[in-house]
Amino acid sequence: MNGIFRYDGPVVTFFMKLGDMIILHMIWLLCCIPVVTIGPSTVAAHYVALKLVRDEGRSVPHMFFKSFKQNLRQGIPMGLISLAVGGMLGLDLYLCVFRMEGSNLFKLVMTAALIFLTILYLITMLYVWAVMARFENTIRRTFLNAFLLALSNWGATSAMLLLDILIGAAAFLSVMFLPQAAVVFAFFGIPLLFVVNAFKLRPVLDRCQQMKEEN
Numbered sequence: 727m728n729g730i731f732r733y734d735g736p737v738v739t740f741f742m743k744l745g746d747m748i749i750l751h752m753i754w755l756l757c758c759i760p761v762v763t764i765g766p767s768t769v770a771a772h773y774v775a776l777k778l779v780r781d782e783g784r785s786v787p788h789m790f791f792k793s794f795k796q797n798l799r800q801g802i803p804m805g806l807i808s809l810a811v812g813g814m815l816g817l818d819l820y821l822c823v824f825r826m827e828g829s830n831l832f833k834l835v836m837t838a839a840l841i842f843l844t845i846l847y848l849i850t851m852l853y854v855w856a857v858m859a860r861f862e863n864t865i866r867r868t869f870l871n872a873f874l875l876a877l878s879n880w881g882a883t884s885a886m887l888l889l890d891i892l893i894g895a896a897a898f899l900s901v902m903f904l905p906q907a908a909v910v911f912a913f914f915g916i917p918l919l920f921v922v923n924a925f926k927l928r929p930v931l932d933r934c935q936q937m938k939e940e941n
Contacts (some may be wrong), residue, residue, distance in 0.1 A: 743778065749786045749913040750774055757794065764807020770794040771917050773859035776931070793859060804858065804865055808851065815844050849876040852886050855920075856927045860935070877928060882926040889921050913932040 750771060757767035773793035777783035794801075819840045826833050854872035857863075863871065876883045900907040911918070 735914075746774075746778055746786050747914050747917060747921060750778075750790065750917045750921075751913065753787060753790050754917050755915060757790075762802055763798075764809065765799045765803070766794050766801030768805065768855045768920075769797040769801045769858045771920050771923070772855040772927075775917065775920040776856060776859065776928055778921060779924045779928055797858060799816065800858065800865055800868075804854070804868070807865075808854070811847060815840065815847055819844060846873070847853075847871075849883050849887060850924060852876060852883060853927070853930075856924070856931060860931045861938075875934070878929050882930055886923045886926050889922055893919060893922065 754767050754771040757770070758764045770793040771789045773790045774783070774786055777789055778786075783789045813843075819837070822833065822836050822840055826836065850869065850873045852872075853875045854869060857872045857875065858868050861871075897908070897911040900911060
């Protein structure tokens with residue numbers, strides 16, 4: 727029983743991980759406030775998440791700001807591009823569903839097309855920040871590699887998408903009907919998704935790294 731509560735025991739390790747995730751959320755949120763730095767901040771958060779799931783690296787702030795500085799130049803345009811594309815898809819989908827007039831068939835086709843494009847966008851976003859955190863490449867190539875990885879690792883992609891939807895739904899429902907539980911999501915925030923996804927992303931990226939070294 728005493729071994730459970732040792733410094734390197736499972737209970738202490740668990741609470742240390744929770745503390746790391748809270749720190750990650752706070753730093754990520756602060757660095758996203760200028761908006762233009764959402765990109766490098768999200769890359770850095772993924773870098774930390776990929777380290778946390780394997781108990782690698784140093785302190786969360788050290789790892790975060792190391793990656794933030796390294797990816798600042800490319801992360802800013804990537805973040806703005808991602809926000810712009812996501813905003814346009816969201817607006818188009820809203821207008822198509824709630825504002826479009828005309829035949830029901832045309833509206834149905836347009837809605838289906840926009841939903842399809844939105845899904846492609848979302849699965850690309852699942853990978854793009856982790857890919858940038860792990861590999862050096864051009865912005866165009868990073869987006870392309872993320873898209874290809876999403877399609878070629880459909881098991882991991884669908885699992886991440888489903889888990890993110892479930893966590894998002896749980897957060898929304900807790901805010902609406904159980905405010906006490908919402909405190910949990912307030913502490914961990916969106917980086918909770920990054921850490922959950924990292925368990926699926928890390929093996930995919932490790933295989934890519936191995937293939938790169940072999941070539």
